[in-house]
Amino acid sequence: MGEVKKHDTPLMDELKSGPWPSFVDDIYSYAEKHKKQAGFDIMGQMELSYKNKETHWKHGGIVGVFGYGGGVIGRYSDQQEKFPAIWAFHTVRVNQPAAKWYHSSALRKLCDLWDHRGSGIMNLHGSTGDIILLGTVTEQLEYIFYDLTHQLNMDLGGSGSNLRTPECCMGMSRCEWSCIDTQDMIHEFTNQFQDELHRPAFPYKFKIKISGCPNDCVAAIARSDFSIIGTWRDDIRIDQEAVRAYVGGELKPNAGAHSDRDWGPFDIKKEVIDLCPTKCMHWDEGQKKLYINNAECNRCMHCINVMPEALRPGLDTGATILMGAKAPILEGAQLSTVIIPFIKTEPPYDNIKNLIYKVWDYWMENGKNRERLGETIQRIGLNRFIVDVLGLKPLPQHVREPRSNPYIFWKEEEVEGGWTRDVAEFRKRHPA
Amino acid sequence: MENRITDIGPPHYWQFLPPVIQRNYGKWKSHEIIQPGVIKYKAESGEVVYAVRCGTPRLETTDYVREICEIADKYCDGYVRWTTRNNVEFHVTDEEKLRALLEDLKSRKHPGGSYKYPVGGTGASVTNIVHTQGWIHCHTPAIDASGVVKAIMDEIFDYFGSHKLPAQVRMALACCLNMCGAVHCSDIAVVGIHRKPPLVEDERLEKVCEIPLVIASCPLGAIKPATAEVGGEKKKTVRVNVDRCMFCGNCYTMCPAMPISDGQGDGIAIVVGGKVSNRISPPKFSKVVIPYIPNEPPRWPTTVKWIKKILETYSKHANKYERVGDWIERIGWERFFELTEIPFTWHLIDDYRLAYDTYRTSVHFKFTSHVETVTEIEY
Numbered sequence: 001m002g003e004v005k006k007h008d009t010p011l012m013d014e015l016k017s018g019p020w021p022s023f024v025d026d027i028y029s030y031a032e033k034h035k036k037q038a039g040f041d042i043m044g045q046m047e048l049s050y051k052n053k054e055t056h057w058k059h060g061g062i063v064g065v066f067g068y069g070g071g072v073i074g075r076y077s078d079q080q081e082k083f084p085a086i087w088a089f090h091t092v093r094v095n096q097p098a099a100k101w102y103h104s105s106a107l108r109k110l111c112d113l114w115d116h117r118g119s120g121i122m123n124l125h126g127s128t129g130d131i132i133l134l135g136t137v138t139e140q141l142e143y144i145f146y147d148l149t150h151q152l153n154m155d156l157g158g159s160g161s162n163l164r165t166p167e168c169c170m171g172m173s174r175c176e177w178s179c180i181d182t183q184d185m186i187h188e189f190t191n192q193f194q195d196e197l198h199r200p201a202f203p204y205k206f207k208i209k210i211s212g213c214p215n216d217c218v219a220a221i222a223r224s225d226f227s228i229i230g231t232w233r234d235d236i237r238i239d240q241e242a243v244r245a246y247v248g249g250e251l252k253p254n255a256g257a258h259s260d261r262d263w264g265p266f267d268i269k270k271e272v273i274d275l276c277p278t279k280c281m282h283w284d285e286g287q288k289k290l291y292i293n294n295a296e297c298n299r300c301m302h303c304i305n306v307m308p309e310a311l312r313p314g315l316d317t318g319a320t321i322l323m324g325a326k327a328p329i330l331e332g333a334q335l336s337t338v339i340i341p342f343i344k345t346e347p348p349y350d351n352i353k354n355l356i357y358k359v360w361d362y363w364m365e366n367g368k369n370r371e372r373l374g375e376t377i378q379r380i381g382l383n384r385f386i387v388d389v390l391g392l393k394p395l396p397q398h399v400r401e402p403r404s405n406p407y408i409f410w411k412e413e414e415v416e417g418g419w420t421r422d423v424a425e426f427r428k429r430h431p432a
Numbered sequence: 433m434e435n436r437i438t439d440i441g442p443p444h445y446w447q448f449l450p451p452v453i454q455r456n457y458g459k460w461k462s463h464e465i466i467q468p469g470v471i472k473y474k475a476e477s478g479e480v481v482y483a484v485r486c487g488t489p490r491l492e493t494t495d496y497v498r499e500i501c502e503i504a505d506k507y508c509d510g511y512v513r514w515t516t517r518n519n520v521e522f523h524v525t526d527e528e529k530l531r532a533l534l535e536d537l538k539s540r541k542h543p544g545g546s547y548k549y550p551v552g553g554t555g556a557s558v559t560n561i562v563h564t565q566g567w568i569h570c571h572t573p574a575i576d577a578s579g580v581v582k583a584i585m586d587e588i589f590d591y592f593g594s595h596k597l598p599a600q601v602r603m604a605l606a607c608c609l610n611m612c613g614a615v616h617c618s619d620i621a622v623v624g625i626h627r628k629p630p631l632v633e634d635e636r637l638e639k640v641c642e643i644p645l646v647i648a649s650c651p652l653g654a655i656k657p658a659t660a661e662v663g664g665e666k667k668k669t670v671r672v673n674v675d676r677c678m679f680c681g682n683c684y685t686m687c688p689a690m691p692i693s694d695g696q697g698d699g700i701a702i703v704v705g706g707k708v709s710n711r712i713s714p715p716k717f718s719k720v721v722i723p724y725i726p727n728e729p730p731r732w733p734t735t736v737k738w739i740k741k742i743l744e745t746y747s748k749h750a751n752k753y754e755r756v757g758d759w760i761e762r763i764g765w766e767r768f769f770e771l772t773e774i775p776f777t778w779h780l781i782d783d784y785r786l787a788y789d790t791y792r793t794s795v796h797f798k799f800t801s802h803v804e805t806v807t808e809i810e811y
Contacts, residue, residue: 014730015579016544018586023489023578025542030493039493042568049567049576050729053695057571059688067438075569091569095441101448104501104510111494111501120494124514127564127612134491134569149437169516172458173449174473174483181458183445194439214710218516221715222617222708254753256465257555260595263752275753277712302712302753308462327611329680330651332785333717335617370649 004037007044011051030120037085038119038135045083063090063138065145069200071156072141086135089119092144093157094131095190095197098183099170100124109152117144128207129167130157155194161370162200166190168210169217177304178212179230179317180345185210188349189356196360203367203376207325208356213313214301220325220336225373226356227322227336228345234314235294236303242310243268243290247283254306272303318344321352323359324374334374337382339390341397355390362389381409450511450523452481468593469551470530482530483513483521486537486549487560487585487592490518491568491578499540499548507533517560517602519553552593556600558743559592561585563605564612566624572681573607574624574698575727581605583731584622587740598750598759601743602707609680617706619756620742621718622735628697629677630690634660638668641687649686652676678784700725700735704742705757713758721769723779738774745772770800 015024024043031039045056061074073091080087094110110131114120119135126132136144148154157165166189169175171182189208190197196206209220212230220227245251246266252259253266268283268290280296281303283289290310292303304311321343322336343351359373367376377385382399386392396402412419446454456475463473471483488496500520504512507529513521524530540548553559561584564570566577584603591597605622606615615621637643647655647670654676660669670690672683684692702725706718721742725734742756749771750759760768769776782790 011730012579015582016542016546018582019545019547019550019589020582020585020592021487021489021548021550022542022544022546022582023491024582025544025546026489026493026496029543030495033495046567046576046579050579053698053727053729054693055567055570055573057569059571059684059691066436075571089569097443097448098445100514101445101453102512102514103448104504104512106443106448107497107501107512111498114494122492122494122497123490123565124488124492124497124520125490125518127562129516146436149440153440153443155438155440155442167516170513172460173445173453174460174481176460176462176473178458187442187445191441194441198439216708216710216715219617219708221710252464254555255463255471256595257600258595258752259465259555260468261556261597271752275712300710300712305711306753308464312461327606327616328609329611329682333611333616335715335717368648369645 004031004035004040006031006040007047009043009047012043012047027121034115034120036120038089039121041083041085042089042119042121042135045077045079045086048079048082057089061088061090063141065141065156068156068198070159070162070198073159074138086119088137089135090138090141092118092133092136092141093126093128093159093165094133094148095155095157095165096125096129096131096167098168098186098190099173100129101173106152110154113144113147113152117147128157128164130165156198158197158205160200161202161204162198162206163193163196163202164205164207165197166193166208166210167218169212171210171212175212176308177215177301177313179232179313180210180212180228180319181347182210182212182230184347185228185345185349185352188347189353192353193356202360202364204370204372206360206363206373210319214299215305221322222335223325223327224336225323225325226359227325228319228352229322230317230345231299231320231342232314232317233342234316236292236297236314237312238290238292239310240289243307244288246307246310247288251307251309255308272306275302276300277302318342321355324372324377326372326374330370330372331375331378334372334378337374337377338397339386340392341395358390448511450481450509452479452525453511453523455479456481465554465595468557468595469554470534471554480525482524482527484524484530484533484537484551485515485519485521485553486551487553488514488518488520488549489578489582490560490563496548503533503536503549507536515553515560517553517562519560520549550589550593555595556597557591557593557595558588558597558601558603561603561605562615562618564607566607570607572610572684572693574626574681574693575607575622575700576729577605577607579730580622580700580732580735583736584739587736588743591743597743597747599753599755601746601756603739610685616703616717617708617715618718619704619707620739621703621706622739623701623703624698625701625724626679626681626692626694626698627724628692628694629672629674629679630681630683630692632670632672633689633691634667634669635662637670637687637689640689643668643670646670646683646687646690649682651680651682652678655683695727699727700732702735702738702742705760707755707757709755711755712753713755713761716757718757719765720780721772721774723777742772742774764798766798766800766802769802776802 063074123132168182209224321340325336702722703718
């Protein structure tokens with residue numbers, strides 16, 4: 001092996017300064033220490049991109065491991081002569097453990113694997129949640145997969161028109177607000193749907209994300225076709241003593257989230273009561289007592305966020321299921337739409353699994369190529385999707401407001417006498 | 433292929449939970465941010481755990497991760513966690529270890545002087561910018577990702593490690609309109625855009641593309657089949673009605689013979705006012721406020737300048753707990769443009785599907801500096 005070749009990268013070097021962690025410094029330190037040409041070549045190619053203001057990766061490239069239809073994304077440089085060490089620079093998506101907890105023993109094995117069989121460059125994590133290993137060649141893929149499954153007990157994630165790696169918030173592992181066991185659900189679903197994850201059969205990608213409460217830290221409502229958000233049906237639990245401690249200034253509002261600015265003393269009326277979207281709360285100054293009309297609460301979490309020591313979600317917990325979120329392209333961006341306002345979540349979550357299978361069956365049959373579930377729902381109409389496809393009852397919870405146009409697609413069976421009429425009979429009453 | 437193991441799924445999360453987390457799983461009672469970046473969790477059992485949150489560049493090497501392992505071994509029995517926004521979190525159960533850990537993290541720097549593990553990202557702060565791959569690894573980007581994020585975070589670094597803002601500000605970057613990640617629902621986001629129609633490589637197209645798929649991929653029906661003569665040979669290809677092209681790049685995704693990237697044409701759009709949380713107001717999309725800023729590597733000064741301006745204008749004018757989008761809705765978009773001094777151009781009036789929903793159909797508006805009295809109209 002010859003001497004490693006460092007390219008001149010004045011533009012990339014500019015990104016070494018400043019307080020935020022520098023990926024350029026990191027990659028250079030790594031390349032120098034391990035004598036890795038890929039590290040120098042990737043910086044060299046990126047320098048060229050910084051000069052030309054264009055990417056230098058070729059379009060696509062189908063690669064993968066035997067028997068899987070996803071999990072690896074092929075990538076080839078269009079500057080292979082200048083940067084031979086990155087002529088191929090494939091991505092491997094590795095399915096992360098739920099909520100991204102690790103032990104260093106597992107991470108170190110992964111690092112060793114990636115030093116040995118790849119560029120040593122990775123992402124923790126990709127946007128879908130996977131561990132992303134950046135930069136290897138086709139010949140290494142089977143070995144990487146073998147090492148992952150045999151030594152690390154890890155498996156690939158999803159890519160292409162298949163189920164993408166399911167993801168969740170930290171849930172019950174550290175959050176007092178999680179109404180459902182997000183990690184258990186994600187682990188269960190990921191294992192249940194291994195086939196859909198690895199062998200694409202869908203019109204396009206399908207994402208499942210789970211958040212434990214309406215704060216939605218994993219952004220399920222914005223980016224998953226199937227969003228599960230933990231919620232409760234009963235009353236917010238109140239510790240009146242702690243409420244008084246917030247009012248009295250002994251406890252810091254919003255768990256101390258505003259500590260570096262003087263916002264004045266905590267004002268429960270201004271900061272909680274008046275900001276409640278449904279105005280369902282009342283602070284009785286005389287009694288020093290907080291009242292909540294729970295029937296009117298829409299579970300926005302604001303009061304709970306402001307006074308975490310005093311207020312907690314109720315105990316009759318479950319989830320709201322929403323469907324159809326996606327980023328723009330084609331029909332524009334969509335947020336997930338409420339489909340099931342409340343569902344109980346008990347392991348092994350057969351009710352939710354059955355719902356997912358039902359949705360897939362329909363979407364695989366009726367979805368157009370590259371049409372996300374949300375677009376299919378729009379095309380056929382939310383009402384038909386809820387009633388005809390899923391067999392659910394239409395509810396006011398499904399809409400923000402009912403339609404303002406009366407152009408209703410009545411079905412023939414709904415109209416007395418049907419649609420077949422006799423013109424001659426009509427003309428008897430109405431001569432032309 | 434013998435004894436090949438497949439479809440085992442991810443490792444079970446339980447083995448990676450620190451003992452204190454295992455003991456109190458589902459039994460947490462409350463939390464408090466004792467300083468920016470440090471959250472103290474209390475369990476019903478009375479046990480306590482401190483989570484220390486650090487920013488990371490997301491794009492990192494195994495050595496950087498090994499150093500995280502070393503820190504985790506030294507202070508946390510090897511356990512460590514990542515957040516959805518690419519921060520890393522260390523957990524300790526006693527204050528002495530907490531202080532030592534914080535000191536240690538502060539001392540770790542890259543050769544160029546940047547912090548390796550800056551502490552922050554909690555409460556009313558800017559937390560780590562979620563981003564995509566950009567020029568380091570993607571084949572469709574209009575802009576870089578990691579470099580733009582580094583340039584922005586350097587400039588607003590102070591807002592990462594402090595609680596000075598009216599509420600949390602969630603920032604994101606997508607290097608093209610595919611928007612991997614929840615960019616479209618962020619308080620402030622950067623999106624890479626193309627501005628030139630795709631090139632059509634007549635010679636290569638029929639060999640590498642499925643023409644019906646390419647035609648179907650265009651949301652505006654701007655692509656039609658065609659035949660072109662190349663070197664005396666008839667080739668099946670396509671033509672683009674450029675007047676209809678909105679530069680989404682979907683055709684390039686389907687067909688490598690229609691490259692769309694261009695050093696002069698590509699650049700950055702800034703979108704603001706989106707959110708994901710249901711807190712107070714419903715989740716909402718971000719809106720375009722700056723339609724185009726040229727690519728300015730390596731430090732993207734114009735992008736950085738505007739983001740800082742938006743952030744600081746918001747910080748100055750918003751109420752406590754008010755997210756960027758909620759603030760703008762309260763004061764009105766016309767006031768937002770006045771306060772931030774962002775020029776309002778025709779590009780900001782929607783002309784895509786459902787655009788009508790965004791037009792003003794009332795006379796409830798404010799007379800901001802944009803309004804000039806019209807006295808005469810020439811014919």
